[in-house]
Amino acid sequence: MPAPGDSTGGLRVASIRRVHGGSGPRLPLYLSRVAAGFPSPADDYVERSLDLSEALVEDEEATFYVRVAGDSMIGAGIHDGDILVVDRSVEPEEGDVVIAALGGELTVKRYEVRGGRPCLVPEAEGHDPIPVREGEELIVWGVARHVVHEIS
Template identity: 45%
Template sequence: MATKLHSSKIIDIYSALTDTELELPVVNSGISAGFPSPALDFVDISIDLNKHLIKHPSATFYGRVKGHSLKNAGIDDGDLLIIDRSLEPQNGKIAVCYIDGEFTAKRIKIKKDEIWLMPENENYAPIKVGKDNDFLVWGIVTHVIKSF
């Protein structure tokens, strides 16, 4: 089980355990969203989600989303983020940032000498990162795991 490293009202951060393997069957040809495919009778390929989703195990963490600021990006309250701390921040990427004592997940916007944390929900205001803010791009979101 993953270890909870930090909890806040915005996001909970967990360590990623990648020393286990779990091979699960996968339909390699894709799954039709229209008519059923007879290919489901011939599932014989497997996938290990640790290997598929986590490229840098020692730098990867999970984060549980709390809130709705990224709903228009398809990230909802309760979703599980896979966060890679080894990746460099890039304009337009969704990142987990530490600002003034709290973790938050936002799309980062870098323009000239400014950094903005952009929500993906019109009900939330962008956050301009200033020189007085205690700020760090903690990691880049690489995947989102949803429950339905």
């Protein structure tokens, strides 16, 4: 449930960081994929090295990271404490997960259009959609492209 005075439906942006691509460590990327079903023998060779920024960031100048606080997007696989990779250069389309400012508060929600008006939709029980009312200013900061979270 939202915290008192939290009009964003319980999921907030905890922190924002700018992307500095190419400066991270390059780690081995194995050629063979890991089976999620039946195990297969592992290959002993590395395809190449991988900088995660290269894999996750399409437009470095327009990309930033945010840490999520809250649980209203759990149905989209976004958990409390996760890091989202957000691209400001992508024009939001219906169904995208966006970082948006509404009423001066940042939130992470699915962007939909209902009755010709934008609506920010959570993906967890107990959280209501947030319609953007006449006169309210909705600013979409960017579209979430990837989520990084710890496996529990």
